[in-house]
Amino acid sequence: MKRLEPLWWLLFGAGGFVGAVLLPALYFMVAVGFPLGWFGDPVETFLRMRTLFANPVGQLVLVVGIALPFWHSAHHLRHFVIELGFPHSDRLVGSLLYALAGVGTLVTVGVVGAL
Amino acid sequence: MGSASSTPTLASRVPDGWWMSHKRYRYYMLFAMASGILSLGSLVLLVAVSALSKGSQAWAGFLAMLGSPAGLLLSVVVLVPTCFFAVRWLRVGVKIPQVKLGPMPAPGAGMLYVAHFGLLIGVSLLVILLLSGVVA
Amino acid sequence: MSEPRIVKFEVFRYSPEGAETGEGKWQTYEVPCPDDYVVLDALNHIKDYIDPTLSHRWSCRMGVCGSCGMMVNGTPNLTCKSFVRDLEHPIRVGPLANFPVVRDLVVELESFMDKLKSVKPWIIRKVEKDVKYGEYLQTPDELDSYRQFSMCINCCLCYAACPVMINEPDFIGPAAIALGFRYNQDSRDEGEAERYAVLAGEHGVWNCSYANECSEVCPKHVDPAAAVNREKLVSALQWLHILPKKGA
Amino acid sequence: MKVIRHDIVLVGGGGAGLRAAIAAVEVSPETTVCCVSKLYPMRSHTVSAEGGAAAVAGSDDNLDLHAYDTLKGSDFLADQDAVEQFVQEAPGELTQLEHWGCPWSREPDGRVAVRAFGGMSVKRTWFAADKTGFHMLHALFQTSMKYDRIVRLDEFFATKLLVDNGRVCGVAALDIRTGEVTAVLGRAVILCTGGAGQVFPFTTNAAVKTGDGMALAYREGVPLKDMEFVQYHPTGLPGTGILITEASRGEGGHLYNNEGERFLVTHDYGVGNKAELGPRDMLSRAIMREMEAGRAFDGSYGKYVHLDLRHLGEKKIDEKLPFVRELARNFVGVDPVHEPIPVRPVVHYMMGGVDTDITGATPMPGLYAAGEVAAVSINGANRLGSNSLTECLVFGRRAGEAAVRFAGDCADGDERVLVDQAEAEHGRMDALRNKVGGEQIAVIRREMQASMESGCGVFRDQGSMDATVAALRQLKGRYADIGLSDRSKVFNTEIVQAMELRNMLDVAEAVAQTAAVRTESRGAHTRTDYPTRDDSQFLKHSLVNFSPQGPEIGYRDVTLTRWTPEERKY
Structure with a gap:
């Protein structure tokens, strides 16, 4: 794990960037605007979403937008756990968190691929 | 050198108030937690995509769930830290790329501020316009 | 110049010898501080006129030699540029966090x-x-x-x-x-x-x-x-x- | 007793010391240098130097001009052979520091930039913004880490030179951390402990500048030279004495009195059209005269005048004088972009010091000195701003190299004799730590400082100096009765202060006594009762020798080569 630090950091950075730039608006629309009916009824939004995302470019955007933040969180939580006073569990905690992020990524690819 | 560990020392002291009772650290801890919450947002989106792939019924069900008081509470829990995260990340983030990489000159802080927050505003507008159906 | 006012300081004391062994303790001093006193001035006043057994490092007292860093009310600071008037009282002065303590306010570098x-x-x-x-x-x-x-x-x-x-x-x-x-x-x-x-x-x-x-x-x-x-x-x-x- | 043996023992790790150490290990592939310093080297007072370091750089300049400016600035008391050597080696030394990473400020084309400075007739002061000393010291310290043969004893306080048969062979050093005395033996010792500004109450000098090296040498019979010459820097902050660099005038700052006059221009203080770029002694006297004439401002720390930088504009101030802005804002709450800075003359530099020749050698075999602790002398009766950083480099290197040569030609001293002396020091430290007495260190120190200010300030006269001499003698008597409270050995700073005070009392006495017998005015030594220079009697260095009965004073002719002393007018 230590040998791959630059990789974890790059994924962390990319995830943070996506999380900062894309996530707020995307989340707001999908999880607040649509449910409250501000942008049309469920059928309209369903069709609009399918049009936008059920294609290779849309799918790529979704995979990047959803999966990278997993890596970001995993890496930051790993450091957070060290800071809470568990530096010696780093190997275990890190492996677990990165594994979770990996699973999350695979699931994301699967779910998005099913669009 | 000559005097290293030559007299007993008291173990180093943890900063007073680490890690929640001091304002500076509290702010940082919030940031660390916000960066964990990003994944919660991602998970919700993942559920949304899953619903989207299962058809309009599932999608409507997802929207009803998120429109419920509990769903909206969840959105507050995700959105507030995410916005806090976004601002701090982009603000602190301008420090990092100000370095000469290979033949390219180092970009300045001002330029990076404009780039970072321009990107945030641009991407957000694009997402809102596309998803709201204003731009078909 | 206005009369100095009495300010309470809680200063960390530790010594590997004698009475101060163990985990160290906070000792209270009352220091008459003119309005433009910095924390280092107060420490020097304690050293010179109240308790010569206090140990701390300092030198240039203009913020460039780097020797007088301490925890002031929980925040690491150069004591030569921490004005007493800007701080909440009592003022708590401790050795730099994250370094082993050699004596009082002196840490292992x-x-x-x-x-x-x-x-x-x-x-x-x-x-x-x-x-x-x-x-x-x-x-x-x-x-x-x-x-x-x-x-x-x-x-x-x-x-x-x-x-x-x-x-x-x-x-x-x-x-x-x-x-x-x-x-x-x-x-x-x-x-x-x-x-x-x-x-x-x-x-x-x-x-x-x-x-x-x-x-x-x-x-x-x-x-x-x-x-x-x-x-x-x-x-x-x-x-x-x-x-x-x-x-x- | 712990005994450490190296080829060369260095006391002090500031600019001169580190330069000497690097020179020693570079000139000889085997030599080891042990650097004994009472503080971590990067804390040394060189760090506080702001304005710059002088060396001929531009095509409008030449070595003779730099030499002449220096000699004239010194009021012709500097040794001309030393000055010639100095100006010749100065450019190479500053270039060497550039090669070691010092971030000198630059011209647009990448060459090193130079600025104007007081008493210099052309721009020749190299600078790193206004933190030149800081950058030089850190560049030297970081470069010194490259050499494993430079062994540091950080936070070791040298208490005595160890002398065998008239030759110095090491020092006894108190490990402040443990309270134990170590015998640090070598075949040559270099003193680079800086000056003694702390013998005065208002000084730009750091707390550590207590004349330790001067006192160490003096007590072993090495003469101190030209001790009566103490430089007041014209622009320190009132109260704290924090230095506002001469570069602020070099970059165009002006001095004003409370009537809004640029008094250096409107009144005749002998600086002519140099005005604010006159030498420090003259400017300090001018400001004091303004104060006496009632044309200064009144503040809680006495009178002051204004240093106005506002016309330079924010951009130039931030680029060339950022530290001045930071200091003024932090310590007096004044932003020089919008307000003038309150300033007053404040003790800055000792022209005098341990008597050395131009190789840094003192009269005692094996003992070398460089930097402010030494008097070579290139500074004579008044040092020009920005010559001292360069002096640290030029004579630090010379002392380092000369010490290597000396150490290569001689055998080790008799270890038994030397260790016995260190053992005695150890006993003395133990006794001092447990000393009971009625006098307080801080009280004696404060009285000494007050007495030096009143007797040996900018203006002196026989009465004031004699009073100071008497007061110092009495204080030395009282020092014998000091009591210490801190009995612990670990990082006991009280015992360090006690020894520093002893050093300062010796140095102060040397200053006051030599001043009291120089019946002329020259450079920084200005007597109201003898207002003119007297070359017939006093074109001479004073030399003061320690004796138990009190200082013994003698004189030595100034070395003249190509320049005839002339009236000092700008």
Whole structure:
């Protein structure tokens, strides 16, 4: 794990960037605007979403937008756990968190691929 | 050198108030937690995509769930830290790329501020316009 | 000048000998402080006229020698520029956090000195130019690319603020990384490859957890967090072989 | 007793010391240097130097001009052979520091930039913004880490020179951390401990500048030279004495009195059209005269005048004088971009010091000195601003190299004799730590400082100096009765203060006594009762020797080569 630090950091950075730039608006629309009916009824939004995302470019955007933040969180939580006073569990905690992020990524690819 | 560990020392002291009772650290801890919450947002989106792939019924069900008081509470829990995260990340983030990489000159802080927050505003507008159906 | 007012100080006391052994204690002093007193003035007043057994380091009292850093009300600060009038009372003065305490307000700096040395903070060149041929040319822009990071006074406040240091005392830390980065960025230097193993090594930049606390407390606005994270970017690109290492 | 043996023992790790150490290990591939310093080297007072370091750089300049400016600035008391050597080696030394990474400020084309400075007739002061000393010291310290043969004993306080048969062979050093005395033996010793500004109450000098090296040498019979010459820097902050660099005038700052006059221009203070770029002694006298004439401002720390930088503009101030802005804002709450800075003359530099020749050698075999602790002398009766940083380099290197040569030609001293002396020091430290007495260190120190200010300030006369001499003698008597409270050995700073006070009392006495017998005015030594220079009697260095009965004073002719002393007018 230590040998791959630059990789974890790059994924962390990319995830943070996506999380900062894309996530707020995307989340707001999908999880607040649509449910409250501000942008049309469920059928309209369903069709609009399918049009936008059920294609290779849309799918790529979704995979990047959803999966990278997993890596970001995993890496930051790993450091957070060290800071809470568990530096010696780093190997275990890190492996677990990165594994979770990996699973999350695979699931994301699967779910998005099913669009 | 000559005097290293030559007299007993008291173990180093943890900063007073680490890690929640001091304002500076509290702010940082919030940031660390916000960066964990990003994944919660991602998970919700993942559920949304899953619903989207299962058809309009599932999608409507997802929207009803998120429109419920509990769903909206969840959105507050995700959105507030995410916005806090976004601002701090982009603000602190301008420090990092100000370095000469290979033949390219180092970009300045001002330029990076404009780039970072321009990107945030641009991407957000694009997402809102596309998803709201204003731009078909 | 207005009359000095009496200010209460709680000062950390520890000695490996005699009565103060153990975990140390907080001792209260009442110090008459004129309006323009800094915390260091108060400590010197205690040392001179109240309790000569108090030990603390100081020298230039103008914020440049870097020796009087202490925890002032929980925040690492140079005591020579912490004005008593700006602080909440009682004022609590302790030794720098994250360093072993030698005595009272004096901390052990040996490990810090080793860390400084570990980044090879000197100009490394394949071929040295003879002094008689004059200086290496360096434009103001080239100077600016590292100048900020050459401002570090080694006061160690950043180590006392860094949450990583609490649990990973071997982390080479903000000041040492900033110094290594300073030489890497210097147009006269060709030692980047030699410093890579330390800066990007086990105790190097990857231990940083983005708290940015180092930059918050730096009295010289060195912004070590910027250095640490720029070094991460450069190191990551070098790890991917996208960017060459100077001097490799 | 712990005994450490190296080829060369260095006391002090500031600019001169580190330069000497690097020179020693570079000139000889085997030599080891042990650097004994009472503080971590990067804390040394060189760190506080702001304005710059002088060396001929531009095509409008030449070595003779630099030499002449220096000699004239010194009021012709400097040794001309030393000055010639100095100006010749200065450019190479500053270039060497550039090669070691010092971030000198640059011209747009990448060459090193130079600025104007007081008493210099052309721009020749190299600078790193206004933190020149800081950058030089850190560049030297960081470069010194490259050499494993430079072994440091950080936070070791040298208490005595160890002398065998008239030759110095090491020092006894108190490990402040443990309270134990170590015998640090070598075949040559270099003193680089800086000056003694702390013998005065208002000084730009750091707390550590207590004349330790001067006192160490003096007590072993080495003469101190030209001790009566103490430089007041014209622009320190009132109260703290924090230095506002001469570069602020070099970059165009002006001095004003409370009537809004640029008094250096409107009144005749002998600086002519140099005005604010006159030498420090003259400017300090001018400001004091303004105060006496009631044309100064009144503040809580006495009178002051204004240093106005506002016309330079924010951009130039931030680029060339950022530290001045930082200091003024932090310590007096004044932003020089918008307001003038309150300033007053404040003790800055000792022209005098341990008597050395131009190789840094003192009259005692094996003992060398460089930097402010030494008097070579290139500074004579008044040092020009920006010559001292360069002096640290030029004579630091010379002392380092000369010490290597000396150490190569001689055998080790008799270890038994030397260790016995260190053992005695150890006993003395133990006794001092446990000393009971009625006098307080801080009280004696404060009275000494007050007495030096009143007797040996900018203006002196026989009565004031004699009073100071008497007061110092009495204080030395009282020092014998000091009591210490801190009995612990670990990081006991009280015992360090006690020894520093002893050093300062010796140095103060040397200053006051030599001043009291120089019946002329020259450079920084200005007597109201003898207002003119007297070359017929006093074109001479004073030399003061220690004796138990009190200082013994003698004189030596100034070395003249190509320049005839002339009236000092600008």
